[in-house]
Amino acid sequence: MTEFYALPNDVHFWHWPTLIHFFLVAMAGGAAVVTTVAHFTKHPMARTYALVTMVLIVLDLITLWVESPSRFRFTHIWIFLTFNPAAPIWLGGWGLSIALVGSFFVWLQKGPRMLWGALLVLGSALAMIYPGLALAANINRPLWTPVVLILFPLTGMLTVVSIAHLLRQPWARTFLAPLSLASVAMGVVYLAGLMMGGTEARMAFDYLMGHGGLLFALGLVLMAVVPVIRKVPVVAALVPLAGATIIRSLIVEVGQIQFFGF
Amino acid sequence: MSRMAMAIDLAACVGCAACSVACKHENEVPIGVNRLWIRNTTIGTFPNLTTEFRPEQCLHCENPPCVPVCPTGCCFVRDDGIVDIEPMKCIGCSACIAACPYDARYMHPDGYVSKCDFCKHRVDEGELPACVTTCPTLCRSFGDLDDPNSDVSIALRGARRVDLLRPGLGTGPKLYYLNAPARFGLIGEEGQRSS
Numbered sequence: 001m002t003e004f005y006a007l008p009n010d011v012h013f014w015h016w017p018t019l020i021h022f023f024l025v026a027m028a029g030g031a032a033v034v035t036t037v038a039h040f041t042k043h044p045m046a047r048t049y050a051l052v053t054m055v056l057i058v059l060d061l062i063t064l065w066v067e068s069p070s071r072f073r074f075t076h077i078w079i080f081l082t083f084n085p086a087a088p089i090w091l092g093g094w095g096l097s098i099a100l101v102g103s104f105f106v107w108l109q110k111g112p113r114m115l116w117g118a119l120l121v122l123g124s125a126l127a128m129i130y131p132g133l134a135l136a137a138n139i140n141r142p143l144w145t146p147v148v149l150i151l152f153p154l155t156g157m158l159t160v161v162s163i164a165h166l167l168r169q170p171w172a173r174t175f176l177a178p179l180s181l182a183s184v185a186m187g188v189v190y191l192a193g194l195m196m197g198g199t200e201a202r203m204a205f206d207y208l209m210g211h212g213g214l215l216f217a218l219g220l221v222l223m224a225v226v227p228v229i230r231k232v233p234v235v236a237a238l239v240p241l242a243g244a245t246i247i248r249s250l251i252v253e254v255g256q257i258q259f260f261g262f
Numbered sequence: 263m264s265r266m267a268m269a270i271d272l273a274a275c276v277g278c279a280a281c282s283v284a285c286k287h288e289n290e291v292p293i294g295v296n297r298l299w300i301r302n303t304t305i306g307t308f309p310n311l312t313t314e315f316r317p318e319q320c321l322h323c324e325n326p327p328c329v330p331v332c333p334t335g336c337c338f339v340r341d342d343g344i345v346d347i348e349p350m351k352c353i354g355c356s357a358c359i360a361a362c363p364y365d366a367r368y369m370h371p372d373g374y375v376s377k378c379d380f381c382k383h384r385v386d387e388g389e390l391p392a393c394v395t396t397c398p399t400l401c402r403s404f405g406d407l408d409d410p411n412s413d414v415s416i417a418l419r420g421a422r423r424v425d426l427l428r429p430g431l432g433t434g435p436k437l438y439y440l441n442a443p444a445r446f447g448l449i450g451e452e453g454q455r456s457s
Contacts, residue, residue, distance in 0.1 A: 140363035
């Protein structure tokens, strides 16, 4: 047998740096949402949140650049020279850039407040929905169901709120348990959708269970116990953060499978 | 406008992989990845066995899911229907690889996505793709679907049976499989499991 008789090209096209990107983009998008709310409510920490958002976006963009196989060809400029709104990555690239500009001016505290706020609304919304959209757009990959369109923004916000809780931000405690439980609920809906789906969906469910079912369950449990443990700030922050990251990473990593021809 | 397409007669294909070798040579495809490969599947229980040699490659879909997800527009459909890539605009994000239901795309070591382009450099000169000219059993036909006298149109008209890969996805592949050896069509389709 030669390599001509084989399964086609590599099953895994996104590797561990992409998982870091998915974590960072959740943090960056979530931080942009927090900055937006803080900006409009004239929260005293708005400038700090804007600075954190900028740092996270820059870190994420650096990760994207480092993981890109074309990093020294500088072709990424074409994202900003073309108009492809049907492409989730185009939306994500623009969303992060707009959020970066908005955060910068919020941090600078100069210029029209409403305009910077509007930029943040647009940028943070795009940055939040883009990761789930980038997965759900691929109808050929049965583990990337439309449920991830809700699950990913929820878990993304949960990671940011967890970090905020860790940093003793008073408002974070209010949102920690509801976001955790909502994420668990969507995680269950995600699994139920696979179990009750067609042949390919059930194959995908079996594949997920065989390649990280225990981890997935652990992720759900870690998020579900938040209401019980939320009185201990460090634990209450780190546990759902770990749960959300496990669930997101598993769906991205294991979900790259498709059962064509197997 | 034309719609370039290919048909492969599976009853004539012997799985020799000459097409795959010719493709590698013609397009300087790197080691470890393929623009064209042979899926060799046998189903059934002895003595009732059916073997299918199925060459697979980019299907140049009428509704290619790889094109709209490209964030730079480097994936596009040419006027003749060939789904093409402009490497100088590719950022290597792999969104098109994720979107392709046929795993037909790969990351070139130089940092851009690549795949079968029906040997566009040959087609533009009026020649046939390398895989077509190389096939020793003449199982491949290529040409314009809109031309009733093209090789591919004639082959489609004369086929006992015509199958598409994953037709349920609505991609409209322009690579047709003729005369599949199994009575139900292509092996692996519609929940059929190979053994």
